[in-house]
Amino acid sequence: xxxxxxxxxxxxxASWVRKMFEEGEExxxxxxxENVFDFSLGNPNLEPPSSLKKALKDLAEHPIIGMHRYxxxxxxxxxxxxxxxxxKEESGLPFTEKHVIMTVGAAGGLNVALKTIxxxxxxxxxxxxxxMEFKFYIDNCGGRIRLVETNEDFSLNIxxxxxxxxxxxxxxxxxxxxxxxxxxxxxxxxEKLAELLKRKSRELGKTLYLITDEAYRRIVFDGTKLPISxxxxxxxxxxxxxxKDLSLPGERIGYIAVSPLCEDVDExxxxxxxxxxxxxxxxxxxxxxxxxxxxxxxxxxxRDYEEKRDLLYRSLTDFGYHVVKPQGAFYFFPKxxxxxxxxxxxxxxxxxxLTVPGRGFGKPGYFRISYAVEMRMIERSxxxxxxxxxxxxxxxx
Amino acid sequence: xxxxxxxxxxxxxASWVRKMFEEGEExxxxxxxENVFDFSLGNPNLEPPSSLKKALKDLAEHPIIGMHRYxxxxxxxxxxxxxxxxxKEESGLPFTEKHVIMTVGAAGGLNVALKTIxxxxxxxxxxxxxxMEFKFYIDNCGGRIRLVETNEDFSLNIxxxxxxxxxxxxxxxxxxxxxxxxxxxxxxxxEKLAELLKRKSRELGKTLYLITDEAYRRIVFDGTKLPISxxxxxxxxxxxxxxKDLSLPGERIGYIAVSPLCEDVDExxxxxxxxxxxxxxxxxxxxxxxxxxxxxxxxxxxRDYEEKRDLLYRSLTDFGYHVVKPQGAFYFFPKxxxxxxxxxxxxxxxxxxLTVPGRGFGKPGYFRISYAVEMRMIERSxxxxxxxxxxxxxxxx
Numbered sequence: 001x002x003x004x005x006x007x008x009x010x011x012x013x014a015s016w017v018r019k020m021f022e023e024g025e026e027x028x029x030x031x032x033x034e035n036v037f038d039f040s041l042g043n044p045n046l047e048p049p050s051s052l053k054k055a056l057k058d059l060a061e062h063p064i065i066g067m068h069r070y071x072x073x074x075x076x077x078x079x080x081x082x083x084x085x086x087x088k089e090e091s092g093l094p095f096t097e098k099h100v101i102m103t104v105g106a107a108g109g110l111n112v113a114l115k116t117i118x119x120x121x122x123x124x125x126x127x128x129x130x131x132m133e134f135k136f137y138i139d140n141c142g143g144r145i146r147l148v149e150t151n152e153d154f155s156l157n158i159x160x161x162x163x164x165x166x167x168x169x170x171x172x173x174x175x176x177x178x179x180x181x182x183x184x185x186x187x188x189x190x191e192k193l194a195e196l197l198k199r200k201s202r203e204l205g206k207t208l209y210l211i212t213d214e215a216y217r218r219i220v221f222d223g224t225k226l227p228i229s230x231x232x233x234x235x236x237x238x239x240x241x242x243x244k245d246l247s248l249p250g251e252r253i254g255y256i257a258v259s260p261l262c263e264d265v266d267e268x269x270x271x272x273x274x275x276x277x278x279x280x281x282x283x284x285x286x287x288x289x290x291x292x293x294x295x296x297x298x299x300x301x302x303r304d305y306e307e308k309r310d311l312l313y314r315s316l317t318d319f320g321y322h323v324v325k326p327q328g329a330f331y332f333f334p335k336x337x338x339x340x341x342x343x344x345x346x347x348x349x350x351x352x353x354l355t356v357p358g359r360g361f362g363k364p365g366y367f368r369i370s371y372a373v374e375m376r377m378i379e380r381s382x383x384x385x386x387x388x389x390x391x392x393x394x395x396x397x
Numbered sequence: 398x399x400x401x402x403x404x405x406x407x408x409x410x411a412s413w414v415r416k417m418f419e420e421g422e423e424x425x426x427x428x429x430x431e432n433v434f435d436f437s438l439g440n441p442n443l444e445p446p447s448s449l450k451k452a453l454k455d456l457a458e459h460p461i462i463g464m465h466r467y468x469x470x471x472x473x474x475x476x477x478x479x480x481x482x483x484x485k486e487e488s489g490l491p492f493t494e495k496h497v498i499m500t501v502g503a504a505g506g507l508n509v510a511l512k513t514i515x516x517x518x519x520x521x522x523x524x525x526x527x528x529m530e531f532k533f534y535i536d537n538c539g540g541r542i543r544l545v546e547t548n549e550d551f552s553l554n555i556x557x558x559x560x561x562x563x564x565x566x567x568x569x570x571x572x573x574x575x576x577x578x579x580x581x582x583x584x585x586x587x588e589k590l591a592e593l594l595k596r597k598s599r600e601l602g603k604t605l606y607l608i609t610d611e612a613y614r615r616i617v618f619d620g621t622k623l624p625i626s627x628x629x630x631x632x633x634x635x636x637x638x639x640x641k642d643l644s645l646p647g648e649r650i651g652y653i654a655v656s657p658l659c660e661d662v663d664e665x666x667x668x669x670x671x672x673x674x675x676x677x678x679x680x681x682x683x684x685x686x687x688x689x690x691x692x693x694x695x696x697x698x699x700r701d702y703e704e705k706r707d708l709l710y711r712s713l714t715d716f717g718y719h720v721v722k723p724q725g726a727f728y729f730f731p732k733x734x735x736x737x738x739x740x741x742x743x744x745x746x747x748x749x750x751l752t753v754p755g756r757g758f759g760k761p762g763y764f765r766i767s768y769a770v771e772m773r774m775i776e777r778s779x780x781x782x783x784x785x786x787x788x789x790x791x792x793x794x
Binding site: 004063263 | 399400401402403404405407408411438440441442444445450453454456457458460462463464465466467468501502504505506507508509512513514515516530533534537538604644645646647648649660661664665667668671672674675676677678679680681682683684685
């Protein structure tokens, strides 16, 4: 055997995802890219804010000596300082630059955070449906994922989380706004989760961590206010990125913020910086660290995503789809009108619509629509969604 | 226990390195940064080539729509194509873009390559002295490092490599030009290593891999020609970066090149792309992928490093230091004139010279000088090197 058994197994597991991707590519070859409605990837279509483009131009015109060199593994002090100021203002907690570690995106940040806390066999609780890369991230660090159900509307089910917690639990990992559902966990549910973690930490005689993947934090609609987990639970580690709010996913720039109230916080931060270095990230890309620093209060035009959500939500419910109205991110996670989500996704493919079956997120019977695409594409795809709904016998509401 | 035991132990092991770093920082505070001669870090002082700066300016002025978005996890096709052309020309082997995977630097690339091949408990042979991060990279993937001695002049000792190979061996990892010694492994030694790996693969009935960390490949002196391992061993994986040749260490841009002759090469490449994604690297930074593409035949002015090597080599040998003349990279690894390398490094500190003790590279009794610094700093440091040599009773040659 040439390659690692674990990797080989994972590749085989993933082979149907690849097969569907390949079928999508075939459709594009057959009908032309513009005639295939690709809702399969979470790749933002919006351009970064013009202020970022201008900052890049200024820096390229007036380069700073040494600006591409190594810096400390946690990142530039100046960038971390402005992020800490933002977090301090947001949370009212005494964040300083030391609590912020710049990372290679949120995916890098999650691997670093997990490596920092997990011993072999430790469990991490993840509410499902979930972003399936989490499984690999946890496994990379010797941990085990423990999936727990959410409610019908994909809100946090605290009883299920409680049932999942045991001797081996080390952390709960939540993602809100959520990929794939677009659901935002509200203030009461975060408060209850915090209470549960405090009580369970006492009962188990160990610190349980709350890792919050907040990559979609700024993409929220209807004036939704996101709860600030830092205010409710001291052992909170926020992992986020500028992939979505500044539309920079290819540049791999994000950060970890450790609550100043975290136990043994200095040692904890040293461990994070060590993990960031030795996992091979070394540091977040230098140029992007400079560019994102002044944009901590900026984002792409969220209203653009909201309009797309509104159109799709109106249309899908009108066609008879059962779907929770998302308050954030750029995903819908409707129920598939037939039991087999893969078969249903193939039905949509017959209308040149590409989506991802729910089992790709640990939840068969559903499918994910990523609408970070052009409005025109959404509009042109609607007849296809409608025809498939009719074919599957969905009743109009 | 809050943080992972493994990370905690590693942090404690590393605490004396940190202590020395902190002592160095204290010296800088005390005497001013310009009066401390910092040879401790491998952080290139040279600026990237002006063509790269110009390319950045052009791109910033005329941005391409979507240039910061996700691309396939292996990187832009165009970048991989030009690298493959370069490798094809260099090796005469049928490299195409599929054999090249863009990575988050060489550190990222090494983690990806190791993850791809290692099962729990597999061993990786590393000649010593060595870049100690390798130990963590191997451990991250469940592997075990197996150190083997080199010859007195730090050249490869094939007998020692052979003695190290056993049932659990999966790969040999070499780094040439070498950090910390600056030594280049010559053509005959690579040929012998390849013969050994072929024979042992047959004997053990499994494929042994040769991973070559070639981060310093273009930094060679005296017209030295580096052997091309691809030509000698089919199961060769080259990991490299543009941190040193284009002076971009903070930007984290490198690549893995898989030999087209590698067994099951398509599956192997799929596994690498999977590991790149699921370790959380996702893809190499987008902007840098574009910038380095046209610079595959460029580098910083290597003559600059060669002049610094020449001055330091002449001076150190003149002062009585025993040192192998390096043919590449930007390091010296002289013998410490007293047994205790840490004590000797402290002696140098008393002259405001910062270096790293050999035990930081698995070789006590030596110390590393990184000369990727200003010429003026080298010149001003020489009296200190001389005084310490005299104090330690070294004879002038």
